[in-house]
Amino acid sequence: MRPFHPSVLVVAAPDDLGADLVVRELEGHQVDIHRVTPNDLARPGLLKMTGHSDEEPLRFRLSDEHRTTLSSSIVSVFWWHPEPAEGWEQTESRFVLENFLHGLDNVLWVNHPHRALTARPGPVQLKVAHDLGFHTPPAIYTNDPDEAAEFASEHGGQVVCKTLVGHPDRFIPARIVSVEEIRAGAESIRLAVHYFQRIVDKVHDIRLTVIGERLFPCKITAEGLDWRAVPEQEQRYEAVGISQPLAVKVGKLMSRLGLEYAALDFSVDRSGTWWFLEANPFGQFGFVQATTGMAISRAITDHLTQAAMATRVFTPDGGHRASSRPRC
């Protein structure tokens, strides 16, 4: 019987090119790679799964036309934008798989979806960053137009308005709104809690991709408030450095948020101050890598393999376990 190889499980949508970048890099490592999309569990014959919950350790097996992975061989999971489940069959199947995955011991997640969920951008994340010493623009979350107008008045008559949850089928960028617009839109504001934030008088933005302890700061120069709304050909990307004190704070933030990976957004003002805007647990890195040449996917791959296996020992007859566990 062939000894178990350490396996990296990639959970992603089939058409995700960011996952492609990581899989291509993983091919150069001595690990088995199994890329799955949970929805295939409800597409007959594409992805077979059998799991057991009994007196033995929790275990499962995933197999498709080309490969089989035993849960005991998984050292890390790259959880990266899997397709949303549709219908009862896919929802149930995905739930079972996720539950088994969450039951794995000594597996490194990039990122664990539960941690990512609680760490996602919002008032708590902003406060955590502030408490760690980041410069953060003050923000207010309200469905009271009078409160919103007062906040805008206190901050120069204009503030940024944005949402924390993306629209299900369109892209709604952040926008600068005036006190007058807020008053005119009072009826609309009463219909939902709105997120307003003081404007940063920025000269450029920074997308800082973090994986483990490695940082990839990218300067983004673009006209307008929200660079995501600017066509790529009208933006300039440049790999830049980051100060050691700020890097230390980033490390603390990642630790506090429980994340192995994040894409942090900063705006940099005329004095050179980096203003923290948010940390995206599943923020994209492919465009940064493509435009700057920074080897982010290689760093992710290193983390999924070297960091994940650093605490493990491999037995002569195959299989592995965390070295912290007693030998038996």
Next chain:
Amino acid sequence: MIWRSSLRNTRVENSDHRYPRPTNTRKDATVTTAFALLAESPKPPTSTVPDFTYDRQRQVNVTRSGKAVTDHAAPYALTMTHNSQGFKKDDDFQTPSIVSPMLFGPTMTHNSSGLKQDDA
């Protein structure tokens, strides 16, 4: 136990809502909508990525010539930032909501369709 009684009445009569039900506003074109302060971004330029398909054996997407799409990274930046509908990917955060929408049904045991919430 007025509180429980109220809930039971809500369940049985289905008419004692403390809060007004949302009305169907779609028929009124002039009605105010939430987030009217914001505006939809125009779609990004057409991607230059050629047609590709997922190769299950190699576990990556390949072009018709059989080469991995990401082996040509630079020209394909758009697809790395946008999903297949052309929207920025940072926003499609595929995680379940902490707060079940069923939690606030007419009763704490049944949702608005009359189904047990444990099954929701």
